[in-house]
Amino acid sequence: MDRLEIFKSIATRAGKGELTFPANVNATLKLQEALDDPDCHIDAAAKMVTAEPVLSARTVAIANSAAYNRSGDEITSVRVAVNRLGFRTLKAMVAAVIVRQLGSGISDPVLRAKAARLWEHTAHVAALAQVLAKKVSRIDAETAMFAAIVHEVGGFYLLSQAESYPGLLDDNTEDWIEYGEKLIGRGVLRQLGVPDQVLQAVEGMWHGGNTTPPRTLGDTLLLANDLAPVISPLHPPESANARQVAAMIDFAVGSGGTLHSVLDESAEEIESLAGALLV
Template sequence: MNASRDPNPDKVGEALNAQRFQMIKDIARELKGDVVFPTCFDTACRLRQELQNPDLPISRISSIVSLEPLVAAKLMQLANSALYRARGMPALDLKAAISRLGVDLVRITALAIAMRQLMRSREMAVFSDITLALWNHSLKTAAAARILARIHTRINPEEALLAGLVHDLGAFYMLYRAAQYSELLIRPDTVKFLIMQWHESIGVTLLSALGMPEEIVNATIDHDQQRAVPETVRSLADLVYIGNILAGTHFEWLYQDFDPDAGEIGVVRKRFADILPEMESDAQEMQAVLA
């Protein structure tokens, strides 16, 4: 379409910079308070419905909660707060956090967050396709990170799962914030550009504000920035980086055309091709939990 005839052209140049500056400024202000925002509407609906069942077993609660990035992060924050943190090491995964908090508190906390999400989810309806794709990407990354941890390292697979699950929480948050601007609601390409440029740094700040363990926060830094993968997978950051590539990286959920077998991404996918079927299977099983 000719830009001169488009009533809602995407912003460029100084206009885009001004919009970006205002959005980032607003995000910085909000991060100083209590941060709650919706991720995937369908996930929040099903989570709310499930947790209203007083007879839900702990195994089911753990499975459901592990699929919702913000709820998972909030439960980790609560478990490692001064009120609940036990002497010694902090809780580094959801299993430990749920064990520390107890079933009733987990149910109440998760339900409260889900309800607050649902109250705001209409604001993100225009981005529903992106949020669903991003949620699916997060599940695949989490599955891949857990498998890699089990096969290639001595890192707790559940800690790797959590890191993979929340690695793109900054993108969810930016979608929520973009929905607050009427001009961005009708300019999805501008929103995608902003997410590509800022979701990593915003995510690190967000996870820190939510009180996530330092190991998890550090593992998400620059996860979309291409770099050489070490011969030996050693760190949580390696697991998130490789898992993110195997799950499609940001190109997939932003619907950009790219060759997954080209360049460094292709090298990584070829090197770890043997786990791709298991990653897909595990991700589908996680999705089925909330079916």
């Protein structure tokens, strides 16, 4: 079976919901379902988060980041962190754990390096999307961060399956862009129960067509992706050139500000949030 046929085969199974997740992903999906219950109390949520060491560490780190810790008072309690962040941000943290768990079973060192690089890219896009949503496009910042966290989930799923197909990801090809992002990614996002608003925004990013200044969730996600200092390892090398072009984009924001001034003023916030996601 050649590379294109393999991509198509994985995409077909993903589209039918025939996905194979590691056991730890299935456990975290149950936590996600529990948080979706409107009757879930903060104490119950904190107890569930505490039971997941990685999620606990990331929740406290995010709560102490410049994006959420306005007072500068550092906290160490998971319950206080959950209270500070709120359930919507907590759900984004759960999504982050699920995305990273998809690559947890990879043993091949080359694929593991790609997964680590892909998460580094994702963390930067998420931090940028949160700030851009809040200060530029004026849309819901938590939704923007959540969308950014899951925007490469198809890539993580493909990496988790690639060991069964030696050489599948030796080269960056257009086959991945066509069948990975669009078909595999859509199947995984639906299986994870991602809301339609977020799914449509991610699909809009796959199709490209940057609108500046950004006004919608899709516009915001695309700009954050273009501005991210770390390029996805699953994209062709020329993506680095697109990053350089995006870095030169500037436009007016509000009264007297520009995109560049917003990014400069928010540099610490972006770096802090991205760093917390990488914990």
